[in-house]
Amino acid sequence: MLQxxxxxxxxxxxxxxxxxxxxxxxxxxxxxxATLRVSEAVSGAELGxxxxxxxxxxxxxxxxxxxxxxxxxxxSLQSLQVVASSELSYPLxxxxxxxxxxxxxxxxxxxxxxxxxxxxxxxIVGECNPLEFPFKIKERHSLEYIxxxxxLRCRTNAFSSLLRIRSEATTAVHSYFKENGFLQIHxxxxxxxxxxxxxxxxxxxxxxxxxxxxxxxFSVPAFLTVSxxxxxxxMSGAFSKVYTFGPTFxxxxxxxxxxxxxxxxxxxxxxxxQSLEDLTKVMEGMFRSATEHVLAHCAEDVDLFHKHVTPxxxxxxxxxxxxxxxxxxxxxxxxxxxxxSENFAFPxxxxxxxxxxxxxxxxxxxxxxxxxxxxxxxxxKPFYARDNQDHPEHTAAAVDLLVPGVGELCxxxxxxxxxxxxxxxxxxxGLEDTYRWYLDLRRFGSVPHGGFGMGFERYLLxxxxxxxxxxxxxxxxxxxxxxx
Numbered sequence: 001m002l003q004x005x006x007x008x009x010x011x012x013x014x015x016x017x018x019x020x021x022x023x024x025x026x027x028x029x030x031x032x033x034a035t036l037r038v039s040e041a042v043s044g045a046e047l048g049x050x051x052x053x054x055x056x057x058x059x060x061x062x063x064x065x066x067x068x069x070x071x072x073x074x075x076s077l078q079s080l081q082v083v084a085s086s087e088l089s090y091p092l093x094x095x096x097x098x099x100x101x102x103x104x105x106x107x108x109x110x111x112x113x114x115x116x117x118x119x120x121x122x123x124i125v126g127e128c129n130p131l132e133f134p135f136k137i138k139e140r141h142s143l144e145y146i147x148x149x150x151x152l153r154c155r156t157n158a159f160s161s162l163l164r165i166r167s168e169a170t171t172a173v174h175s176y177f178k179e180n181g182f183l184q185i186h187x188x189x190x191x192x193x194x195x196x197x198x199x200x201x202x203x204x205x206x207x208x209x210x211x212x213x214x215x216x217x218f219s220v221p222a223f224l225t226v227s228x229x230x231x232x233x234x235m236s237g238a239f240s241k242v243y244t245f246g247p248t249f250x251x252x253x254x255x256x257x258x259x260x261x262x263x264x265x266x267x268x269x270x271x272x273x274q275s276l277e278d279l280t281k282v283m284e285g286m287f288r289s290a291t292e293h294v295l296a297h298c299a300e301d302v303d304l305f306h307k308h309v310t311p312x313x314x315x316x317x318x319x320x321x322x323x324x325x326x327x328x329x330x331x332x333x334x335x336x337x338x339x340x341s342e343n344f345a346f347p348x349x350x351x352x353x354x355x356x357x358x359x360x361x362x363x364x365x366x367x368x369x370x371x372x373x374x375x376x377x378x379x380x381k382p383f384y385a386r387d388n389q390d391h392p393e394h395t396a397a398a399v400d401l402l403v404p405g406v407g408e409l410c411x412x413x414x415x416x417x418x419x420x421x422x423x424x425x426x427x428x429x430g431l432e433d434t435y436r437w438y439l440d441l442r443r444f445g446s447v448p449h450g451g452f453g454m455g456f457e458r459y460l461l462x463x464x465x466x467x468x469x470x471x472x473x474x475x476x477x478x479x480x481x482x483x484x
Contacts, residue, residue: 033102039076041105044115052102053080053117054125056155059137062089069122071099074160077300081108084119095137096128096155143309143471150475158309161301162472165294166460172293173245173266173456176286182241182268187228189247192220200251201226202261224249227453230438232269233384233415236449237441243268245456255478257468258356260457262477269451273414276399279450280372283401283410284325286454287370291321291463302464310465316404317463320369325401327372330354331393333362340365350393351377354400359407370403383425384438386414386450399452403462412452417442 033052036045041053055073062068067089070079082101093099103119110116134149135141135156146153153159177184190204201223216222228244235242248265266286270278295302295317306314328336337348337358346355354362354373363371375395378387385396398413416422419442426432426439460472470476 036105037075038071038073038078038080041080041117042076042078042113042115047105047107047115049105050103050120051105051117052100053082054100055080055098057093057095057097057099057128060093060095062086067093069093069099069101069119071101071117072160074154074164077157077161077164077304078113081110081113081116082119082122083116084122088119088122090122090124092124092127093122094128095130096133096135097124098126098128099123100125140308143466143468147468147470154474157304159471161298161304162460162464163474165298165301165464166472166474168298169290169294169456169460169463170245172290172297173286175293176289177241177243177268180241180282180285182243183235183239185228185232185235185242185244187225187231187244187246187267189225190218190222191225191231192218192222193230194223194226202249202251226250227265228267229269229451229453230384232267232451233438233449234441236269236271236451237445237447240271241268257470258458260469260473260476260478263469263473264456265453266456266459267451267453269449271447271449273448273450276374276397276414276450279412279414279452280325280327280399280401283372283399283412283452283454284370287401287409287459288321290459291317294463305464305466313405313465316368316465319367320404323367323369325370325372326366327374328362328366329375330373330377330395331375333358333373336362336365351379353380354408356407359400359402360405363402363404363407368404370401370409372399372401374399376400381413383422383429383431383435384413384415386416387418387421387425397450401454403458405465405467406458406462409458409462410452410454412450414448414450417446417448419443419446 033050034046035052038053038055053071055071057069058072058079059070063086065086067084067086069082071082072079100123101117101119102121103117105115106118108114108116130137134152141156143158146156146159154163194201204222204224206217225248227248228246232242232244245266246264247262249262251261252259268282270282273279331350334348334350340361342361344357346357348358375388376398378394378396381396381398385398388395388397396413400408401410403409419439422442423432423439426435457469457472461469466472
């Protein structure tokens with residue numbers, strides 16, 4: 001009898017343990033909701049599945065039995081509609097709050113959005129007081145207004161679109177150079193060279209008492225770079241095509257719509273370049289390739305600007321892509337300016353530096369499409385620009401690309417590879433000792449070469465039609481600005 005009882009207890013225990021194991025297995029095998037970005041959800045990914053979406057509330061509409069939210073996580077201009085029972089409505093569920101929503105992704109009966117998320121759970125991750133939040137629901141704020149809130153403006157549709165466009169344009173530039181055989185070089189931010197020769201430099205000095213007696217931390221004066229060009233030239237002695245894409249700095253005391261103290265530059269150097277055409281092909285190719293890529297991959301974001309911020313600019317961009325870029329010489333440009341009926345604020349004599357007003361007029365004169373201007377007066381260009389040795393007009397083999405709405409976008413030149421001419425110009429400028437290493441580049445296996453630089457923010461101004469450079473960079477640095 002005891003044996004029978006023991007046997008019964010053993011079977012019961014085994015059954016209980018088995019049930020426990022089975023329950024654990026079922027719990028372990030239960031499918032965890034897939035976390036989707038909003039861009040993935042609105043495209044219909046995981047339709048019919050249990051999913052999780054994380055983001056910020058762009059709108060809230062409560063009805064008697066249902067709650068409607070629009071949630072965005074920055075991956076798309078389009079927000080995801082969330083439909084929930086009114087039981088999931090909370091006082092802290094407001095415009096601007098951060099949420100995590102779990103539910104089933106379904107086709108939407110509303111034709112304005114392809115899918116919607118039927119919520120089972122809404123978790124408020126971060127609260128937001130809509131009365132104190134500077135951006136208001138259902139209001140379209142101007143770029144000037146949102147510029148007052150550099151720490152919050154990424155929450156707006158316009159600026160989030162700009163940042164997606166900027167990111168995609170960066171990818172497009174890198175893709176163009178990679179596909180065309182260029183090697184990327186990381187040029188230094190701290191340098192002793194003043195490549196542009198304008199003296200608009202930020203000097204680097206260590207802080208703290210330990211360095212008060214030191215003359216120079218790097219043994220020589222050091223500055224934030226104004227250009228990576230000279231370092232690219234160094235690399236072009238071993239690689240036929242090189243480029244760099246990084247921050248550059250100018251200590252200009254300006255708060256204009258065109259100037260920044262910190263901005264990004266795309267710079268390239270081509271070895272064995274025989275003419276300016278070798279450079280203009282790269283400039284035009286990069287511009288077209290990057291713009292076509294942005295229009296294809298950021299269509300909604302670009303449309304936001306072209307429809308609501310800069311109406312009519314889309315036609316200008318399409319004209320730039322349809323037409324080849326014409327080329328005129330500096331002398332032809334001066335003749336065009338002198339024949340015009342415009343009252344320019346700056347003189348247009350031969351030998352003058354072209355101002356923005358001159359550049360914009362030349363672009364319009366040429367059909368409001370990008371135009372190359374070549375062969376500038378020799379004295380206007382830096383020491384490294386190649387001497388054309390033409391008389392009586394002494395010019396350099398330099399080129400600028402002028403574009404609608406902006407003026408100068410790219411600037412470049414063939415480099416002076418002839419050692420005697422380069423040394424003579426450096427001696428004349430009193431820079432031979434400073435750039436002795438640069439002369440060495442011409443002594444050991446030098447080849448004809450040239451390069452150019454493009455202001456990345458100016459490129460964004462050009463394709464979007466925005467008129468203030470501070471609206472196309474995440475954190476604008478300019479004189480007398482508040483640095484975050």
